[in-house]
Amino acid sequence: MTTRTSKISSSKIKHSNDSKPIFNEAKKWLPGFLLCSVIAAAASFVSAQYGGPTFLYALLIGIAFHFLSDNHKCIPGIEMSAKKLVRIGVALLGVRIAISDVNAIGAAGVVALAGAVILTISFSLLLARLLKLPSMLGILSGGATGICGISAAMAISSTLPQNRENEHYTLLTAIGVASFSTVAMVLYPLVVTVLGLNTFEAGLFLGGSIHDVAQVVGAGFMVSSEVGDAATLSKMFRVAMLMPVVVFFAFTFRSAREAGSDKAAAKQPLVPLFLVVFILLVVINSIGLIPTEVVTFSSDLSKWCLVISIAALGVKTSFEKLSELGWKPIILLMGNAVFIAAYMLAVVFMWRFIS
Incomplete structure (x- = not known):
């Protein structure tokens, strides 16, 4: 009886010891995670009440709390939010994409939109070289402009070598694309009206x-509900391009990531797990196995993960450090925005001429 009791006691102690590391790790993350979550909630509230991009608000509010980035209680949670949550958010984007969406655009539309992504990244790298800026900034700004804004910047950033410089480039790209995207939302519907573009x-x-x-979505529905639907469909194909682009950069920079990391990097898979999940969700959603309620919930969860992550990135960076990068990145981001707009207009008029 005594032996049996001692075995049960030792089993309980072992179970308790096994759960302690997980509990202690979560306890370390909690202060920083709660800080970033509150910032994300505040940004979402401001966006819902007064309009404007949630991501940009999260960035700016996060920067205002930069003084907490050196707080030893907050650091683990801020780091976790900036680096782990973005992977979850990007993985869950897969539920918003189905292969049928690609078929609805047509072969010519697919080629044009894929060309927009590839050419914008290539143009961004070329312009970065001309401006004597780091190629990493060219990749981030080109990918963010060409694919899906801040979500793309965060996803691509996770495949690059993890260092302070790339974090600064990611934050600068996020602020820039959010700003230029908001300007485009206001101006481009006017371009549509002036040029007399049809719904397609x-x-x-x-x-x-x-x-x-x-x-x-905002710009499309400013014109009409039909244009809003068509614009959203085209945009979702660009979001789908995130998968091959991020896989490409994951392969390209794998050795660089490992060289800049510790022993954990040697165990990294060839294709990151979050990309595998992203691909699986696209396939499952294309088959029609994901209920509408689950798609809605997963999309909302994805957005929250990305907002919290960008808030954490804002907390980690100060305006002083951003100002050290100078005016050239602004020219880079503006050049990318003008390039992709000019390219898509050229495609539209070429399409009209052929038809």
Whole structure:
């Protein structure tokens, strides 16, 4: 009896010891995570009440709390929010994409939109070289402009070598694309009206040139509900391009990430787990196995993960450090925005001429 009791006691002690590391790790994350979550909630509230991009508000409010980035209680949670949550958010974006969406655009539309992504990243790298800026900034700004704004910047950033410089480039890109995307949301519907674009042309132009999904939806529905639907469809194909682009950069920079990391980097998979989940969710959603309620919940959860993550990135960076980067990145981001808009207009008029 005594032996049996001692075995049960030792089993309980072992179970308790096994759960302690997890509990202690979560306890370390909690202060920083709560800080970033409150900032994300405040940004969402301001956006809902007064309009404007949630991501940009989260960035700016986060920067205002930069003084907490050196607080030893907050650091683990801020780091976790900035680096882990973004992977969860990007993985869950897969529920918003189905292969049928690609078929609805048509072969010519697919080629045009894929060209927008590839050419914008290539143009951004070339312009970065001309401006004597780091190629990493060119990749981030080109990917964010060409694909889906801040979500793309965060996803691509997770495949690059993890260092302070790349964090600064990611934050600068996020602020820039959010700002230019908001300007585009206001101006591009006027371009549609002045040029007399039809529903398909307007949807292709707006969905193919505006950075963030929310701004595409806003700009499209400013024109009409039909243009809003067409623009959203075009934009979702650009979001789908996130998968191959991030996989490409994950392969390209794998050795660089490992060289800049500790022993954990040697155990990194060839394709990051969050991308595998992203691909699986796209396939499952294309088959029609994900209920509408689950898609809605997952999309909302994805957005919250990304907002909290960008808030954490804001907390980690100060305006003083951003100002050290100078005016050239602004020219880079503006150049990318002008390039993709001009490209999509050229595609639209070429389409009109051929038809």
